[in-house]
Amino acid sequence: MKHVKILGTGCRNCQTTLKLVEEVARAQGVEIELEKVDQIQDIMQYRLMATPGVVIDEEVVHSGGVPDRKKIEGWFAPSA
Amino acid sequence: MMTPTATHEPQRLAPWLAGLPLAAVLWVLLYAHLTEIADLAIAALGLSRATHLGEAVHFFLYDTPKVLLLLTGIVFLMGVIQTFFAPERTRALLAGRRLGVGNAMAASLGIVTPFCSCSAVPLFIGFVSAGVPLGVTFSFLIAAPMVNEVALALLLGLFGWKVALLYLGLGLLVAIVAGLVIGELKMERHLEDWVRAIHLGEATAASGSDQRWPERLHAGLKHVREIVGRVWPYVLIGIGLGALIHGYVPEDFMAAFMGRDVWWAVPTAVVLGVPMYTNAAGIIPIVEALIGKGAALGTTLAFMMSVIALSAPEMLILRKVLKWPLIATFVAVVATGILLVGYVFNLVL
Numbered sequence: 001m002k003h004v005k006i007l008g009t010g011c012r013n014c015q016t017t018l019k020l021v022e023e024v025a026r027a028q029g030v031e032i033e034l035e036k037v038d039q040i041q042d043i044m045q046y047r048l049m050a051t052p053g054v055v056i057d058e059e060v061v062h063s064g065g066v067p068d069r070k071k072i073e074g075w076f077a078p079s080a
Numbered sequence: 081m082m083t084p085t086a087t088h089e090p091q092r093l094a095p096w097l098a099g100l101p102l103a104a105v106l107w108v109l110l111y112a113h114l115t116e117i118a119d120l121a122i123a124a125l126g127l128s129r130a131t132h133l134g135e136a137v138h139f140f141l142y143d144t145p146k147v148l149l150l151l152t153g154i155v156f157l158m159g160v161i162q163t164f165f166a167p168e169r170t171r172a173l174l175a176g177r178r179l180g181v182g183n184a185m186a187a188s189l190g191i192v193t194p195f196c197s198c199s200a201v202p203l204f205i206g207f208v209s210a211g212v213p214l215g216v217t218f219s220f221l222i223a224a225p226m227v228n229e230v231a232l233a234l235l236l237g238l239f240g241w242k243v244a245l246l247y248l249g250l251g252l253l254v255a256i257v258a259g260l261v262i263g264e265l266k267m268e269r270h271l272e273d274w275v276r277a278i279h280l281g282e283a284t285a286a287s288g289s290d291q292r293w294p295e296r297l298h299a300g301l302k303h304v305r306e307i308v309g310r311v312w313p314y315v316l317i318g319i320g321l322g323a324l325i326h327g328y329v330p331e332d333f334m335a336a337f338m339g340r341d342v343w344w345a346v347p348t349a350v351v352l353g354v355p356m357y358t359n360a361a362g363i364i365p366i367v368e369a370l371i372g373k374g375a376a377l378g379t380t381l382a383f384m385m386s387v388i389a390l391s392a393p394e395m396l397i398l399r400k401v402l403k404w405p406l407i408a409t410f411v412a413v414v415a416t417g418i419l420l421v422g423y424v425f426n427l428v429l
Contacts, residue, residue: 009397011198040201040400044278049167049206050199064167064195 002076005035007043007053007063014038014052016066021054024069030076093294100297111149118142136327143319143365147237151308151315154233159303162194163296167203174212174220179263182216187255190223200394201401208271209278215263222414223255226389230311234364239377243429247381250424254385254417261413262406270406314362322369329373338375345379346422350415353386363387378425385418 004021008014018036025032037043037055046055050064056075110117118141127134170193174186195203200221207217227248236244268276291299338345367380395407402410 009198009201011196013196014198041274043202044205047206049171049202050195051202064199 002030002032003035003057004032005037005055007037007046007048007055008051009040009043010038011051013066017052017054020066020069021072024072025076028073028076032076096294096297107149107153110145114142114146117145132327136323139326139369140319140323143238143322143368144316147234147315147319147365148308148312150233150237151230151311152304154229154236155307156300156304158192158229159300160296161192162303163291163299165189165193167193167195167199167206170220171207171210171212174207174216175210177212177216179213179215179260182213183219183256183259183263184252186212186216186220186259187223187252190220190255191227191229191252193220193224195224198397201397204398204401205275205278208275213263214268214271215259215261217259218262218410219255219259222258222389223252225394226255226385227251228388230307230361231364231384231388234315234361238364238368243377246425246428250421251385254414254421258410258413258417262409265409267406267409270403272401272403275401311361315365318362318365322365322367325366325369326372329369332374338370338379340376340378340426342376342379345376346382346419346426349379349383349422350386350390350418353383354390355392376426377429378422378427381425382418382422385421386415389414389418 004025006014006018006021008017018034021032022034025034043051043053046053046060048060048063052063052066053060054062054067054075061075062071118138121141122129122134122138125137127137129135129138170189173189174182177185204217204221207220208214212220232244232248235247363380363384367375367377367384370380371377390411395411398407398410
């Protein structure tokens with residue numbers, strides 16, 4: 001199971017990202033634990049410069065803007 | 081470990097090489113014949129420009145395609161340009177810059193660096209903790225909302241390139257000078273303590289710096305879908321209201337309270353703008369029509385800038401990283417700048 005965190009203060013882009021990640025994970029049958037991080041102090045611990053950010057298993061995989069669907073699918077693809 | 085970029089399906093250049101020139105030719109053709117198209121359309125509707133209704137409909141049918149064409153063109157270009165300026169890259173360009181040159185650079189980068197308004201705080205912290213001087217950071221943060229691509233496209237379409245250029249130049253000037261003033265005041269102690277404690281070492285994976293042209297062009301298209309897709313209803317409503325004003329409100333109606341001779345109109349516009357939240361897309365077409373009826377351009381632009389750059393919600397977000405004295409200084413400096421812009425526009429035009 002992957003632990004996914006969505007970093008963002010709650011703007012529309014952040015909500016879209018959250019929904020998109022949820023959707024892709026479900027479509028690919030990947031079990032994830034989704035967490036929303038909306039406190040700025042907590043967000044800044046991941047040292048990113050633009051929200052929304054996506055953290056998978058404590059690694060920042062994306063920051064700034066809604067990620068492409070293809071990019072998200074890549075995160076949940078069965079690792080070779 | 082993940083390698084997110086490796087899973088990207090590569091975009092191909094060939095469709096772009098065929099489609100882009102075609103779209104450009106179509107764009108230019110349409111843009112060159114806007115008046116004829118509007119004339120034909122009202123003739124087909126059986127209307128005459130001599131009537132109130134005919135004049136209003138003509139205004140709408142001429143302005144709508146013009147503004148939408150400019151909007152699409154400029155937003156596409158901005159989307160492509162933005163792929164060259166990821167926030168991490170901008171920060172690297174600005175780190176350690178001295179005041180002066182740094183402020184001018186920061187203000188210019190503020191326009192072309194992509195970020196949404198809710199990223200203002202992460203960007204702010206990222207900049208300051210990486211050694212970008214506070215005044216330079218502010219120049220960046222002020223220019224970003226103040227000079228806005230949607231407003232630029234609308235001003236270009238409705239008022240011509242002189243006004244658009246003046247808007248761009250004065251917006252940059254306000255951002256540069258405001259940043260210089262805040263830098264001179266040495267207000268670093270008014271940052272929240274937790275912000276000063278953070279030391280951002282290495283930047284996180286820079287996104288977008290290694291993109292190729294098909295990806296950049298694709299980003300431009302995505303930008304058009306997002307921005308034009310969001311603002312077009314406001315543009316239509318704005319132009320519709322503008323058309324009504326243009327067709328029906330008597331000449332010189334607005335001159336009494338929004339004319340250039342009314343000295344208190346500019347400060348009133350700035351003060352009224354702060355608690356409001358609106359966007360340039362809806363307001364500029366209305367402004368165009370009001371100006372035809374005697375309102376002053378500087379007054380209305382001052383209102384628009386104050387709505388965008390000094391909005392109360394924005395201040396509340398900044399409060400998380402700045403203490404009150406710094407926020408108050410920020411508001412005072414930017415408001416002064418906008419006042420000057422208002423008076424300059426009223427004088428020049």
